Amino acid sequence: xxxxxxxxGAAEIAGLLGQGQSVFFVGIxxxxxxxxxxxxxxxGHRVGGSDRTKTALTERLEAAGVQVFYTHxxxxxxxxxxxxxxxxxxxxxxxxCEAKRQNKPVISRAxxxxxxMSSYRHRIGISGMHGKSTTTSMCAQVFIDCKTDPTVVSxxxxxxxxxxxxxxxxxxxxxxxxxxEYMDSFLDFTPTLAVVLNxxxxxxxxxxxxxxxSKSFASFVDLTQQNGTEGLTIYNKDDQWVLRAMQAYTxxxxxxSMYEGADYYPAHIIYERGFAEFxxxxxxxxxxxxxxxxxxxxxxxxxxxxxAAARVYGLPGxxxxxxxxxxxxARRRMEYKGKFLGADVxxxxxxxxxxxxxxxxxxxxxxxxxxxxxxxxxxxxxxxxLYNQFTEAFNKADHVLMTDIYAAxxxxxxxxxxxxxxxxxxxxxxxxxxxxxxKEYLEQHISPDDLILVMGAGDIYKIFKMMGF
Numbered sequence: 001x002x003x004x005x006x007x008x009g010a011a012e013i014a015g016l017l018g019q020g021q022s023v024f025f026v027g028i029x030x031x032x033x034x035x036x037x038x039x040x041x042x043x044g045h046r047v048g049g050s051d052r053t054k055t056a057l058t059e060r061l062e063a064a065g066v067q068v069f070y071t072h073x074x075x076x077x078x079x080x081x082x083x084x085x086x087x088x089x090x091x092x093x094x095x096x097c098e099a100k101r102q103n104k105p106v107i108s109r110a111x112x113x114x115x116x117m118s119s120y121r122h123r124i125g126i127s128g129m130h131g132k133s134t135t136t137s138m139c140a141q142v143f144i145d146c147k148t149d150p151t152v153v154s155x156x157x158x159x160x161x162x163x164x165x166x167x168x169x170x171x172x173x174x175x176x177x178x179x180x181e182y183m184d185s186f187l188d189f190t191p192t193l194a195v196v197l198n199x200x201x202x203x204x205x206x207x208x209x210x211x212x213x214s215k216s217f218a219s220f221v222d223l224t225q226q227n228g229t230e231g232l233t234i235y236n237k238d239d240q241w242v243l244r245a246m247q248a249y250t251x252x253x254x255x256x257s258m259y260e261g262a263d264y265y266p267a268h269i270i271y272e273r274g275f276a277e278f279x280x281x282x283x284x285x286x287x288x289x290x291x292x293x294x295x296x297x298x299x300x301x302x303x304x305x306x307x308a309a310a311r312v313y314g315l316p317g318x319x320x321x322x323x324x325x326x327x328x329x330a331r332r333r334m335e336y337k338g339k340f341l342g343a344d345v346x347x348x349x350x351x352x353x354x355x356x357x358x359x360x361x362x363x364x365x366x367x368x369x370x371x372x373x374x375x376x377x378x379x380x381x382x383x384x385x386l387y388n389q390f391t392e393a394f395n396k397a398d399h400v401l402m403t404d405i406y407a408a409x410x411x412x413x414x415x416x417x418x419x420x421x422x423x424x425x426x427x428x429x430x431x432x433x434x435x436x437x438x439k440e441y442l443e444q445h446i447s448p449d450d451l452i453l454v455m456g457a458g459d460i461y462k463i464f465k466m467m468g469f
Contacts, residue, residue: 003091005108005183010118010190016082016105017045017115024080025049026095028068029058032180033086033109035153035165037066039116042167050076050095060163074098081105084112087183088409110185113153113177118190120151120175124309125189127179127220128197128236129213130355131302134294135197136178137330138306140166143174145323146315150174156330156349164331174313179220181213182206186220193312194221194233195305199241202352204385205410210241217245225251234308236301237262254312256304258297260284264308266300274365276300280307280321287311288321294329296362332461334359340467342448344368347464351378351457353389359455360396369449370398374438374463376456377405377418384414391424397453399445400429401438406458435459439466 008016017023025037028049034057041047041064048067051058058068069076074094077083083099086109099106107115117123126136133156141160143150151168152161155178168174179186179194182203199213207213221233236242237255246253255262260281267286269278274295280287280303287307292299303324310320329335332349339345350359356375363371373394377383383390383405394400402422405412422431432438442452454460 003085003087003089003093003096003108005087005185005188006106006111007188008107008111010115013107013112013115016107020045021081022046022048022079023082023084024077024095026072026083026085026089026093027051028061028066029053029055030086030088031057031155031157031164032113032153033084034058034061036084036109036113036116037061038064038165039151039153039167041066048076048080057163077102077104082107084109087185090409108185108188110180110188114188114190117175117177120172122173122193122313123175123177123189123191124193124195125177125179125186125191125220126195126197126305127181127186127217128195129181129200129202130352130358131197131298132178132180133330133349134299134333135195135302135305136176138302138324138327139176139309141327142306142310142315142320142323143176145326146310146319148174148313148315150176153177154330155180156333158330159328181216181220184216187216187223189223191220191224192231193309194224195309196221196233196235196242196245197301197305198236198239199245200352200354201386202382205379205381214241214245217242218248221246221249221251232312234305234312236305254308256301256308258300264304266304269300271365273367274362280304280317282311282317287317290321290324292324293327294334295366296334296358298358298362334362337464337469340452341443341446343372343446343450343452345452345454345464345467345469347461348453348455349457350455351382353386353393356390356393356455357396360394360453363451363453364396366451368451369447370451371396372399372401372442372446372450372452373397374401374403374442374452374454374460376403376458376460377421378457379408380405380410380412380414380416383421384416387416387421390421394425394429398428400425401432401441402429403432403435403438403460406456406460408458435463436466439463
Protein backbone atom coordinates (compact mmCIF):
# COMPACT_ATOMS: atom_id res chain seq x y z
CA UNK A 1 0.00 0.00 0.00
CA UNK A 2 1.23 3.51 -0.85
CA UNK A 3 2.15 5.92 1.92
CA UNK A 4 -0.19 8.80 2.76
CA UNK A 5 0.54 12.51 2.56
CA UNK A 6 1.52 14.26 5.76
CA UNK A 7 0.08 17.66 6.59
CA UNK A 8 2.57 19.44 8.83
CA GLY A 9 2.40 22.73 6.95
CA ALA A 10 5.18 25.18 6.16
CA ALA A 11 5.60 26.66 9.64
CA GLU A 12 5.94 23.32 11.41
CA ILE A 13 8.33 21.93 8.78
CA ALA A 14 10.49 25.05 9.16
CA GLY A 15 10.69 24.25 12.86
CA LEU A 16 11.55 20.61 12.20
CA LEU A 17 14.38 21.56 9.84
CA GLY A 18 15.91 24.28 11.94
CA GLN A 19 19.42 25.31 11.01
CA GLY A 20 21.60 22.91 9.05
CA GLN A 21 19.45 19.81 9.48
CA SER A 22 20.26 17.02 7.04
CA VAL A 23 17.50 15.67 4.77
CA PHE A 24 17.12 12.17 3.28
CA PHE A 25 14.83 11.59 0.26
CA VAL A 26 13.26 8.15 -0.23
CA GLY A 27 12.77 7.86 -3.99
CA ILE A 28 15.27 10.62 -4.77
CA UNK A 29 15.56 9.63 -8.45
CA UNK A 30 12.04 10.78 -9.33
CA UNK A 31 11.61 13.86 -11.49
CA UNK A 32 10.00 15.83 -8.65
CA UNK A 33 12.06 14.43 -5.77
CA UNK A 34 15.37 15.11 -7.50
CA UNK A 35 14.33 18.75 -7.96
CA UNK A 36 13.40 19.06 -4.27
CA UNK A 37 16.72 17.51 -3.32
CA UNK A 38 18.59 20.09 -5.39
CA UNK A 39 16.58 22.94 -3.87
CA UNK A 40 17.29 21.61 -0.39
CA UNK A 41 21.01 21.39 -1.19
CA UNK A 42 20.95 25.00 -2.41
CA UNK A 43 19.32 26.01 0.89
CA GLY A 44 22.46 24.78 2.68
CA HIS A 45 21.35 21.40 4.02
CA ARG A 46 23.25 18.12 3.73
CA VAL A 47 21.24 15.90 1.38
CA GLY A 48 21.09 12.16 0.71
CA GLY A 49 18.61 9.70 -0.67
CA SER A 50 17.84 6.33 -2.18
CA ASP A 51 16.33 4.87 -5.31
CA ARG A 52 16.41 1.57 -7.16
CA THR A 53 18.16 2.63 -10.36
CA LYS A 54 21.05 4.86 -11.38
CA THR A 55 19.84 7.43 -13.91
CA ALA A 56 20.99 10.71 -15.40
CA LEU A 57 19.05 12.46 -12.62
CA THR A 58 20.76 10.57 -9.80
CA GLU A 59 24.16 11.02 -11.44
CA ARG A 60 23.52 14.76 -11.58
CA LEU A 61 22.65 14.71 -7.88
CA GLU A 62 25.82 12.81 -7.04
CA ALA A 63 27.89 15.28 -9.07
CA ALA A 64 26.37 18.09 -6.96
CA GLY A 65 27.45 16.36 -3.74
CA VAL A 66 24.33 14.39 -2.83
CA GLN A 67 24.83 10.92 -1.32
CA VAL A 68 22.69 8.42 -3.28
CA PHE A 69 22.09 4.76 -2.39
CA TYR A 70 20.76 2.35 -5.00
CA THR A 71 19.01 0.03 -2.57
CA HIS A 72 16.44 0.66 0.15
CA UNK A 73 17.94 -0.36 3.52
CA UNK A 74 17.21 0.77 7.06
CA UNK A 75 20.75 1.91 7.87
CA UNK A 76 20.70 4.51 5.08
CA UNK A 77 18.76 6.97 7.25
CA UNK A 78 21.38 6.89 10.00
CA UNK A 79 22.94 10.32 10.34
CA UNK A 80 20.02 12.13 8.71
CA UNK A 81 17.63 14.32 10.68
CA UNK A 82 14.55 14.57 8.44
CA UNK A 83 13.09 12.08 5.94
CA UNK A 84 11.10 13.11 2.84
CA UNK A 85 9.19 10.49 0.84
CA UNK A 86 6.93 10.28 -2.18
CA UNK A 87 3.51 8.67 -1.76
CA UNK A 88 4.48 6.07 -4.37
CA UNK A 89 6.79 4.56 -1.72
CA UNK A 90 5.08 1.65 0.09
CA UNK A 91 4.40 1.89 3.81
CA UNK A 92 6.74 -1.02 4.55
CA UNK A 93 9.77 0.65 2.94
CA UNK A 94 12.66 -0.17 5.32
CA UNK A 95 13.97 3.40 5.39
CA UNK A 96 10.57 4.80 6.28
CA CYS A 97 10.08 2.14 8.94
CA GLU A 98 13.49 2.81 10.46
CA ALA A 99 12.96 6.57 10.47
CA LYS A 100 9.67 6.14 12.31
CA ARG A 101 11.32 3.70 14.76
CA GLN A 102 13.94 6.36 15.53
CA ASN A 103 11.19 9.02 15.87
CA LYS A 104 12.64 11.10 13.05
CA PRO A 105 10.32 13.55 11.28
CA VAL A 106 8.88 11.92 8.13
CA ILE A 107 7.41 14.36 5.59
CA SER A 108 5.60 13.66 2.31
CA ARG A 109 6.87 15.21 -0.92
CA ALA A 110 3.84 17.49 -1.34
CA UNK A 111 4.00 18.75 2.24
CA UNK A 112 7.71 19.46 1.85
CA UNK A 113 7.23 21.22 -1.50
CA UNK A 114 4.60 23.43 0.15
CA UNK A 115 7.22 24.41 2.72
CA UNK A 116 9.93 25.14 0.12
CA MET A 117 7.71 27.44 -1.94
CA SER A 118 6.32 29.32 1.06
CA SER A 119 9.29 31.71 1.25
CA TYR A 120 8.69 33.01 -2.29
CA ARG A 121 6.62 36.10 -3.02
CA HIS A 122 4.72 34.82 -6.09
CA ARG A 123 3.83 31.10 -6.17
CA ILE A 124 2.27 30.00 -9.46
CA GLY A 125 0.71 26.52 -9.50
CA ILE A 126 -0.27 24.84 -12.78
CA SER A 127 -3.03 22.29 -12.25
CA GLY A 128 -5.33 20.09 -14.33
CA MET A 129 -5.61 16.47 -15.40
CA HIS A 130 -3.75 17.01 -18.68
CA GLY A 131 -1.07 19.43 -19.88
CA LYS A 132 0.43 20.43 -16.52
CA SER A 133 4.04 19.67 -17.45
CA THR A 134 3.83 21.31 -20.86
CA THR A 135 2.17 24.44 -19.48
CA THR A 136 4.62 24.66 -16.58
CA SER A 137 7.43 24.39 -19.14
CA MET A 138 5.82 27.08 -21.31
CA CYS A 139 5.61 29.34 -18.27
CA ALA A 140 9.25 28.59 -17.48
CA GLN A 141 10.24 29.58 -21.03
CA VAL A 142 8.32 32.86 -20.79
CA PHE A 143 9.42 33.85 -17.28
CA ILE A 144 13.06 32.94 -17.91
CA ASP A 145 13.18 34.69 -21.29
CA CYS A 146 11.58 37.77 -19.71
CA LYS A 147 14.40 37.77 -17.14
CA THR A 148 12.27 37.31 -14.02
CA ASP A 149 14.72 34.60 -12.86
CA PRO A 150 12.09 32.14 -11.48
CA THR A 151 12.60 28.99 -9.49
CA VAL A 152 10.87 26.16 -11.38
CA VAL A 153 9.79 22.69 -10.25
CA SER A 154 8.23 20.85 -13.19
CA UNK A 155 7.19 17.30 -13.98
CA UNK A 156 9.12 17.21 -17.25
CA UNK A 157 12.59 18.17 -18.35
CA UNK A 158 13.24 20.85 -20.96
CA UNK A 159 16.36 22.00 -22.78
CA UNK A 160 16.24 25.56 -21.47
CA UNK A 161 16.64 24.36 -17.87
CA UNK A 162 18.77 21.31 -18.69
CA UNK A 163 16.32 19.34 -16.57
CA UNK A 164 13.01 19.79 -14.75
CA UNK A 165 14.36 22.26 -12.19
CA UNK A 166 15.69 25.81 -12.28
CA UNK A 167 17.12 27.69 -9.34
CA UNK A 168 15.90 31.28 -9.35
CA UNK A 169 17.20 34.46 -7.83
CA UNK A 170 18.05 34.79 -4.18
CA UNK A 171 15.35 37.45 -3.96
CA UNK A 172 12.80 34.59 -4.24
CA UNK A 173 10.29 36.49 -6.36
CA UNK A 174 8.77 33.72 -8.52
CA UNK A 175 8.18 30.02 -7.87
CA UNK A 176 6.60 28.12 -10.81
CA UNK A 177 5.41 24.63 -9.97
CA UNK A 178 3.36 21.76 -11.31
CA UNK A 179 0.47 21.08 -8.93
CA UNK A 180 -0.22 17.34 -8.82
CA GLU A 181 -3.74 16.34 -7.78
CA TYR A 182 -3.01 12.68 -6.97
CA MET A 183 -4.13 11.89 -3.42
CA ASP A 184 -4.92 15.62 -3.06
CA SER A 185 -1.21 16.40 -2.93
CA PHE A 186 -1.81 19.93 -4.21
CA LEU A 187 -3.80 20.81 -1.10
CA ASP A 188 -0.50 20.98 0.81
CA PHE A 189 0.81 23.72 -1.52
CA THR A 190 0.63 27.47 -0.96
CA PRO A 191 -0.20 29.04 -4.35
CA THR A 192 -0.81 32.76 -4.73
CA LEU A 193 -1.89 32.16 -8.34
CA ALA A 194 -3.59 28.95 -9.52
CA VAL A 195 -4.03 27.86 -13.14
CA VAL A 196 -6.68 25.21 -13.91
CA LEU A 197 -6.36 23.67 -17.37
CA ASN A 198 -9.02 20.95 -17.45
CA UNK A 199 -10.77 18.34 -15.31
CA UNK A 200 -11.52 14.72 -16.08
CA UNK A 201 -11.71 11.36 -14.33
CA UNK A 202 -8.26 9.93 -13.59
CA UNK A 203 -6.26 8.44 -10.71
CA UNK A 204 -9.13 6.05 -10.23
CA UNK A 205 -7.34 4.34 -7.34
CA UNK A 206 -7.97 7.55 -5.37
CA UNK A 207 -10.74 9.58 -7.01
CA UNK A 208 -14.09 7.77 -7.06
CA UNK A 209 -16.14 10.15 -9.19
CA UNK A 210 -16.06 13.56 -10.86
CA UNK A 211 -17.77 15.21 -7.92
CA UNK A 212 -14.76 14.31 -5.77
CA UNK A 213 -12.38 15.60 -8.45
CA SER A 214 -14.28 18.87 -8.75
CA LYS A 215 -14.36 19.33 -4.98
CA SER A 216 -10.60 18.79 -4.73
CA PHE A 217 -9.84 21.39 -7.38
CA ALA A 218 -12.28 23.82 -5.74
CA SER A 219 -10.27 23.42 -2.53
CA PHE A 220 -7.04 23.99 -4.44
CA VAL A 221 -8.10 27.29 -6.01
CA ASP A 222 -9.40 28.47 -2.63
CA LEU A 223 -5.83 28.28 -1.35
CA THR A 224 -4.95 31.34 -3.43
CA GLN A 225 -7.07 33.50 -1.14
CA GLN A 226 -5.24 32.25 1.94
CA ASN A 227 -1.67 32.55 0.73
CA GLY A 228 -0.82 36.04 -0.42
CA THR A 229 -1.92 39.22 -2.10
CA GLU A 230 -2.81 37.87 -5.56
CA GLY A 231 -5.76 35.71 -4.60
CA LEU A 232 -6.15 34.91 -8.30
CA THR A 233 -7.15 31.90 -10.41
CA ILE A 234 -6.80 31.50 -14.18
CA TYR A 235 -9.12 28.88 -15.62
CA ASN A 236 -10.35 27.24 -18.82
CA LYS A 237 -13.77 28.64 -19.61
CA ASP A 238 -14.49 25.84 -22.12
CA ASP A 239 -14.30 22.98 -19.61
CA GLN A 240 -17.63 22.26 -17.87
CA TRP A 241 -16.08 20.50 -14.88
CA VAL A 242 -13.65 23.39 -14.39
CA LEU A 243 -16.65 25.71 -14.34
CA ARG A 244 -18.23 23.43 -11.73
CA ALA A 245 -15.11 23.65 -9.55
CA MET A 246 -15.09 27.45 -9.84
CA GLN A 247 -18.74 27.94 -8.83
CA ALA A 248 -18.08 28.74 -5.18
CA TYR A 249 -14.81 30.62 -5.78
CA THR A 250 -14.96 34.21 -4.52
CA UNK A 251 -11.46 35.41 -5.41
CA UNK A 252 -10.29 37.26 -8.50
CA UNK A 253 -10.12 35.29 -11.73
CA UNK A 254 -9.13 35.41 -15.40
CA UNK A 255 -10.35 33.06 -18.12
CA UNK A 256 -9.00 31.59 -21.34
CA SER A 257 -10.93 29.95 -24.14
CA MET A 258 -10.90 29.13 -27.83
CA TYR A 259 -13.75 31.61 -28.26
CA GLU A 260 -14.48 35.28 -27.77
CA GLY A 261 -15.85 36.26 -24.40
CA ALA A 262 -12.86 35.10 -22.36
CA ASP A 263 -10.05 37.31 -21.11
CA TYR A 264 -7.62 35.49 -23.42
CA TYR A 265 -8.48 33.75 -26.69
CA PRO A 266 -6.88 33.08 -30.12
CA ALA A 267 -7.74 34.89 -33.34
CA HIS A 268 -6.80 34.22 -36.96
CA ILE A 269 -5.68 30.72 -36.03
CA ILE A 270 -4.23 28.51 -38.76
CA TYR A 271 -2.72 25.02 -38.63
CA GLU A 272 0.23 23.99 -40.77
CA ARG A 273 0.86 20.23 -40.56
CA GLY A 274 -0.77 20.24 -37.12
CA PHE A 275 1.17 23.23 -35.73
CA ALA A 276 -0.92 26.24 -34.70
CA GLU A 277 -0.13 29.87 -35.44
CA PHE A 278 -2.40 32.57 -34.03
CA UNK A 279 -2.84 36.00 -32.51
CA UNK A 280 -3.54 36.18 -28.78
CA UNK A 281 -6.35 38.54 -27.85
CA UNK A 282 -6.41 40.12 -24.39
CA UNK A 283 -9.87 41.42 -23.51
CA UNK A 284 -10.62 41.77 -27.26
CA UNK A 285 -7.41 43.67 -28.01
CA UNK A 286 -4.40 42.24 -29.85
CA UNK A 287 -1.60 41.24 -27.47
CA UNK A 288 0.92 39.09 -29.35
CA UNK A 289 1.49 36.53 -32.08
CA UNK A 290 2.46 32.91 -31.38
CA UNK A 291 3.68 30.22 -33.80
CA UNK A 292 3.89 26.96 -31.86
CA UNK A 293 6.56 24.35 -32.52
CA UNK A 294 4.51 21.61 -30.83
CA UNK A 295 1.38 20.24 -32.54
CA UNK A 296 -2.27 20.07 -31.57
CA UNK A 297 -5.13 22.33 -30.51
CA UNK A 298 -4.58 21.31 -26.88
CA UNK A 299 -1.30 23.20 -26.94
CA UNK A 300 -3.16 26.36 -27.97
CA UNK A 301 -5.03 26.06 -24.66
CA UNK A 302 -1.76 25.50 -22.81
CA UNK A 303 -0.19 28.55 -24.47
CA UNK A 304 -3.17 30.76 -23.59
CA UNK A 305 -2.87 29.72 -19.95
CA UNK A 306 0.83 30.58 -19.97
CA UNK A 307 0.11 33.96 -21.57
CA ALA A 308 -2.49 34.77 -18.91
CA ALA A 309 -0.12 33.81 -16.07
CA ALA A 310 2.64 36.00 -17.49
CA ARG A 311 0.33 38.98 -17.95
CA VAL A 312 -0.70 38.89 -14.29
CA TYR A 313 2.84 40.10 -13.56
CA GLY A 314 2.94 42.64 -16.37
CA LEU A 315 5.30 40.80 -18.69
CA PRO A 316 5.31 42.41 -22.17
CA GLY A 317 3.04 40.81 -24.77
CA UNK A 318 5.60 40.90 -27.56
CA UNK A 319 8.20 39.13 -25.40
CA UNK A 320 5.63 36.53 -24.27
CA UNK A 321 4.72 35.71 -27.87
CA UNK A 322 8.38 35.45 -28.88
CA UNK A 323 9.16 33.15 -25.94
CA UNK A 324 6.27 30.80 -26.75
CA UNK A 325 7.32 30.75 -30.40
CA UNK A 326 10.82 29.69 -29.27
CA UNK A 327 9.41 26.96 -27.00
CA UNK A 328 10.40 23.55 -28.35
CA UNK A 329 8.40 21.40 -25.94
CA ALA A 330 9.11 19.40 -22.83
CA ARG A 331 10.80 16.04 -22.64
CA ARG A 332 8.47 13.09 -23.31
CA ARG A 333 5.68 15.45 -24.43
CA MET A 334 5.50 14.77 -28.19
CA GLU A 335 9.29 14.90 -28.17
CA TYR A 336 11.05 14.21 -31.46
CA LYS A 337 13.64 11.45 -31.02
CA GLY A 338 14.99 10.98 -34.56
CA LYS A 339 14.55 8.52 -37.41
CA PHE A 340 14.14 4.75 -37.28
CA LEU A 341 14.47 3.07 -40.68
CA GLY A 342 13.44 6.37 -42.25
CA ALA A 343 10.33 6.93 -40.10
CA ASP A 344 10.14 9.88 -37.69
CA VAL A 345 9.91 8.80 -34.04
CA UNK A 346 8.20 10.77 -31.27
CA UNK A 347 7.98 10.09 -27.54
CA UNK A 348 4.97 11.02 -25.41
CA UNK A 349 4.08 10.48 -21.74
CA UNK A 350 0.34 10.27 -22.38
CA UNK A 351 -1.43 7.52 -20.43
CA UNK A 352 -5.06 8.65 -20.18
CA UNK A 353 -7.58 8.08 -23.02
CA UNK A 354 -8.02 11.82 -23.56
CA UNK A 355 -4.25 12.33 -23.76
CA UNK A 356 -3.94 9.45 -26.22
CA UNK A 357 -6.80 10.68 -28.38
CA UNK A 358 -5.66 14.32 -28.34
CA UNK A 359 -2.01 13.55 -29.09
CA UNK A 360 -2.91 11.15 -31.90
CA UNK A 361 -5.21 13.81 -33.40
CA UNK A 362 -2.25 16.18 -33.50
CA UNK A 363 -0.03 13.46 -34.97
CA UNK A 364 -2.56 12.61 -37.67
CA UNK A 365 -2.58 16.24 -38.81
CA UNK A 366 1.18 16.29 -39.40
CA UNK A 367 0.94 14.84 -42.91
CA UNK A 368 2.61 11.44 -42.56
CA UNK A 369 1.69 8.43 -44.69
CA UNK A 370 0.67 6.38 -41.65
CA UNK A 371 0.73 6.89 -37.89
CA UNK A 372 1.98 4.00 -35.75
CA UNK A 373 1.29 4.13 -32.01
CA UNK A 374 3.31 1.92 -29.69
CA UNK A 375 1.36 2.08 -26.45
CA UNK A 376 1.94 0.80 -22.93
CA UNK A 377 -1.11 1.13 -20.62
CA UNK A 378 -0.29 2.49 -17.15
CA UNK A 379 -1.79 0.78 -14.08
CA UNK A 380 -4.48 -1.88 -14.02
CA UNK A 381 -7.01 0.34 -12.25
CA UNK A 382 -6.88 3.12 -14.85
CA UNK A 383 -7.07 0.60 -17.70
CA UNK A 384 -10.05 -1.17 -16.13
CA UNK A 385 -12.12 1.85 -15.09
CA LEU A 386 -11.50 3.77 -18.33
CA TYR A 387 -11.49 0.67 -20.52
CA ASN A 388 -14.25 1.70 -22.91
CA GLN A 389 -12.61 5.07 -23.45
CA PHE A 390 -9.32 3.36 -24.23
CA THR A 391 -10.92 1.18 -26.92
CA GLU A 392 -11.96 4.36 -28.75
CA ALA A 393 -8.90 6.52 -28.04
CA PHE A 394 -6.79 5.21 -30.92
CA ASN A 395 -9.12 6.14 -33.78
CA LYS A 396 -6.59 8.53 -35.34
CA ALA A 397 -3.82 5.89 -35.42
CA ASP A 398 -3.42 3.66 -38.47
CA HIS A 399 -1.70 0.94 -36.44
CA VAL A 400 -1.46 0.26 -32.70
CA LEU A 401 1.13 -1.98 -31.04
CA MET A 402 -0.10 -2.69 -27.51
CA THR A 403 2.47 -3.83 -24.94
CA ASP A 404 1.72 -5.24 -21.50
CA ILE A 405 0.21 -3.02 -18.80
CA TYR A 406 2.76 -1.30 -16.59
CA ALA A 407 1.72 -2.27 -13.07
CA ALA A 408 3.40 0.58 -11.14
CA UNK A 409 2.10 0.24 -7.57
CA UNK A 410 -0.69 -2.25 -8.31
CA UNK A 411 -1.61 -5.93 -8.57
CA UNK A 412 -3.96 -7.05 -11.33
CA UNK A 413 -7.17 -7.66 -9.41
CA UNK A 414 -9.24 -6.25 -12.28
CA UNK A 415 -8.89 -8.99 -14.89
CA UNK A 416 -7.72 -6.58 -17.61
CA UNK A 417 -4.93 -7.22 -20.10
CA UNK A 418 -3.31 -5.53 -23.05
CA UNK A 419 -4.07 -8.57 -25.17
CA UNK A 420 -7.80 -8.11 -24.54
CA UNK A 421 -7.55 -4.36 -25.10
CA UNK A 422 -5.84 -4.84 -28.46
CA UNK A 423 -8.56 -7.28 -29.50
CA UNK A 424 -11.32 -4.85 -28.53
CA UNK A 425 -9.68 -1.93 -30.35
CA UNK A 426 -9.98 -3.92 -33.57
CA UNK A 427 -7.93 -4.98 -36.56
CA UNK A 428 -5.57 -2.01 -36.42
CA UNK A 429 -4.22 -3.19 -33.03
CA UNK A 430 -1.61 -5.89 -32.44
CA UNK A 431 -0.69 -7.24 -29.01
CA UNK A 432 3.07 -7.50 -28.40
CA UNK A 433 4.14 -9.52 -25.39
CA UNK A 434 7.36 -7.54 -24.99
CA UNK A 435 8.81 -4.18 -25.92
CA UNK A 436 11.45 -6.01 -27.97
CA UNK A 437 8.74 -7.69 -30.03
CA UNK A 438 7.09 -4.33 -30.68
CA LYS A 439 10.36 -2.99 -32.01
CA GLU A 440 10.81 -6.05 -34.23
CA TYR A 441 7.28 -5.69 -35.62
CA LEU A 442 8.05 -2.09 -36.54
CA GLU A 443 11.21 -3.18 -38.33
CA GLN A 444 9.18 -5.49 -40.54
CA HIS A 445 6.30 -3.13 -41.38
CA ILE A 446 7.07 0.59 -41.28
CA SER A 447 7.84 2.84 -44.23
CA PRO A 448 10.10 5.92 -44.40
CA ASP A 449 7.14 8.31 -44.66
CA ASP A 450 5.53 7.03 -41.44
CA LEU A 451 5.37 8.51 -37.95
CA ILE A 452 6.04 6.28 -34.92
CA LEU A 453 4.53 7.59 -31.68
CA VAL A 454 5.70 5.80 -28.53
CA MET A 455 3.32 6.50 -25.63
CA GLY A 456 3.11 5.59 -21.97
CA ALA A 457 4.18 6.57 -18.46
CA GLY A 458 5.94 3.30 -17.55
CA ASP A 459 9.11 1.85 -19.04
CA ILE A 460 8.09 1.91 -22.72
CA TYR A 461 10.96 4.37 -23.22
CA LYS A 462 13.29 1.34 -23.24
CA ILE A 463 12.37 0.86 -26.89
CA PHE A 464 14.46 3.87 -27.83
CA LYS A 465 17.71 2.22 -26.82
CA MET A 466 16.68 -0.79 -28.91
CA MET A 467 16.14 1.60 -31.82
CA GLY A 468 19.61 3.03 -31.40
CA PHE A 469 18.72 6.39 -29.85
